[in-house]
Every structure is written in structure tokens, then in C-alpha cells.
Amino acid sequence: MTDGRNNEAGPSNWGRWGLDDELGTLNFITDDVRAHAVAEARTGRVVSLAVPIVPVPLGGAFGSGGHMMPPAVTQTLTFAGTASAAFTDMLTINVHHQHSTHVDALAHVNCDGMVYPGIPADQVITGGTLRQSSSTPLTTGILTRGVLLDLAPGGALEADHHVSAADLDEAEQRGGVHVESGDALVVRGGWTLSPETAASMPILTLDAVRWLGDHEVSLFVGDISDKPPIVPGGSIAVHRIALGRLGMPLVDGPELDELSRTCRELGRYSFLFVLGTIPVTGATGLPVTPLAIF
Numbered sequence: 001m002t003d004g005r006n007n008e009a010g011p012s013n014w015g016r017w018g019l020d021d022e023l024g025t026l027n028f029i030t031d032d033v034r035a036h037a038v039a040e041a042r043t044g045r046v047v048s049l050a051v052p053i054v055p056v057p058l059g060g061a062f063g064s065g066g067h068m069m070p071p072a073v074t075q076t077l078t079f080a081g082t083a084s085a086a087f088t089d090m091l092t093i094n095v096h097h098q099h100s101t102h103v104d105a106l107a108h109v110n111c112d113g114m115v116y117p118g119i120p121a122d123q124v125i126t127g128g129t130l131r132q133s134s135s136t137p138l139t140t141g142i143l144t145r146g147v148l149l150d151l152a153p154g155g156a157l158e159a160d161h162h163v164s165a166a167d168l169d170e171a172e173q174r175g176g177v178h179v180e181s182g183d184a185l186v187v188r189g190g191w192t193l194s195p196e197t198a199a200s201m202p203i204l205t206l207d208a209v210r211w212l213g214d215h216e217v218s219l220f221v222g223d224i225s226d227k228p229p230i231v232p233g234g235s236i237a238v239h240r241i242a243l244g245r246l247g248m249p250l251v252d253g254p255e256l257d258e259l260s261r262t263c264r265e266l267g268r269y270s271f272l273f274v275l276g277t278i279p280v281t282g283a284t285g286l287p288v289t290p291l292a293i294f
Contacts, residue, residue: 011209011246014114014118021247022137024247024248024249026218028217029182037143040294046294048255058073072091101289102287106249109240114244135285142184142219142273143273144273146270147270148175148177152189152190162203163203165207165210182218184220186256191223205237206237213248220248238250275289
């Protein structure tokens with residue numbers, strides 16, 4: 001275990017693996033961790049953690065809840081030619097959308113003008129893309145052991161609940177599982193983000209984020225994390241500290257109810273976790289379909 005390199009600004013891994021590092025906590029996923037994770041796939045049962053997206057046609061309503069563009073906009077084009085090549089799609093994706101399951105790259109949120117692994121944000125953005133701490137290392141995929149900590153089995157956390165390290169400990173004990181170095185941690189609170197729920201969403205506290213660092217979690221997947229909207233300088237411990245300082249990629253907007261039901265049915269809360277992305281480099285994040293394989 002690491003002490004999370006705690007300091008007065010919160011736990012940090014800046015410089016831990018060098019100033020050229022782009023993996024962050026994915027460094028904890030060693031070959032031994034992957035080999036151990038593969039052994040979790042015993043029955044072949046697969047659960048997707050992604051929210052399905054129905055694209056809005058180009059020229060249609062671009063509002064989502066009256067304040068945000070939809071997750072995806074599509075236009076189907078018809079060309080003269082053979083029947084096998086008569087149609088094509090132009091697809092525009094709004095990656096960091098509250099109704100789209102996506103992974104945040106490490107430079108997605110800055111901490112007082114700095115991004116992981118401790119470099120000025122203005123040195124990272126070049127020519128409309130990111131030269132470091134971007135989606136690039138995510139394009140090779142992630143395979144590790146996944147662990148579900150269900151904070152409200154069969155239900156949902158109370159409004160405005162502040163998740164602490166003690167809550168995570170209790171969920172471990174309840175599920176009969178122990179979070180190990182390199183694990184992808186899935187945290188379920190039973191909430192779906194919307195304009196109506198945003199103000200009362202439960203959140204993870206800095207205490208809980210320290211717990212993630214101490215347990216050497218490689219990737220965080222949660223249907224709760226910070227209370228939106230993301231405001232620079234605001235109290236958003238998961239995005240500013242876990243992502244920005246620990247270098248822990250985040251999967252936002254997952255669907256976890258089926259996973260919760262499956263874990264309760266099988267009586268096990270660990271599984272093989274697999275995440276693949278489209279191979280787009282230099283971006284601040286990408287849409288994903290995380291899979292839990294039992």
C-alpha cells in the first residue's frame with residue numbers, strides 16, 4: 001500500500017512515476033494483476049456497464065434538458081454508387097455528457113492550473129489537442145480485476161449523503177471482498193444524474209478519495225462522484241484530486257443496477273473488468289463500454 005503521497009493539498013502522485021508519465025494509477029495494473037484478473041471469469045456471464053445512446057438526427061432538437069447538447073448527433077448521407085456503399089454516417093459525440101458513459105483522461109480537469117503529473121495545463125494543450133495525459137494511453141484498453149462496492153444494495157443512498165472511507169469499508173465487509181492494488185473500483189450509490197437530481201446527489205468526500213489512493217485503485221467507475229456542475233476551484237474531490245492529483249482515470253455515467261443484481265444473485269462482488277475505447281489519441285476523454293465478466 002502507498003500512503004497516497006499525502007500533503008496539504010490532498011493525496012497526490014505527481015512525479016511518482018516521472019514527469020513524462022501518462023498512465024497514472026494504471027501503473028498499478030501489472031502483468032500479475034492481469035493474470036489474477038482473468039481467473040475471475042469463471043462462467044462467461046457478461047454485464048455491460050454502459051448507458052445506451054440514441055443519437056439525435058442532425059437538424060433536430062439539440063437541447064438535452066434545455067441546457068446541454070445531446071450525447072451524440074448523427075447524419076446519414078446517401079451517395080451515388082454501388083448498393084454496398086450507398087450510405088455513410090457522420091457522427092458527432094459530446095464526450096463529457098451526463099447521459100453518456102465515458103472515461104476522463106488525466107488532463108480533463110486541472111488543479112490550480114496544473115494537470116497530472118504536475119505540469120502546467122497551458123503546456124499540455126497544443127493545436128486543439130492534448131500532447132500529454134490525454135486519451136492516448138487509454139486506446140490500448142484496460143483489463144484488470146473489478147470490484148463492486150454497493151453502498152445501497154437494492155436501493156439508493158439518501159440525498160446529499162457524503163460517502164466516507166468508513167462507508168467504503170462497510171461495503172467491502174458486506175460484499176465479502178477486499179480491494180487490492182490495481183483493481184478497478186466500481187461504486188454504486190443508486191443514483192442517475194439529471195437536472196432534477198444534480199443538487200441533491202450524494203458525493204464522495206476527500207476522505208473517501210484518500211481511501212482510493214491508499215488502496216492503489218487503478219480506475220474509478222461510479223454512478224456518484226462529485227456534485228455537478230464542475231466548477232474550477234469548487235469542492236469536487238473525485239475529479240480534482242483522484243483524477244487530477246492521483247492520476248486515476250474516471251468512468252462517469254455508468255449503468256450499475258444490472259451489475260448490482262448480478263453480484264447479489266451470484267454472491268460475489270469481484271469480476272474480470274474489461275474496457276475498450278475507439279483509438280482516438282490526444283483527447284480529453286472517450287465514450288466507453290465497460291464490461292464485467294463473471
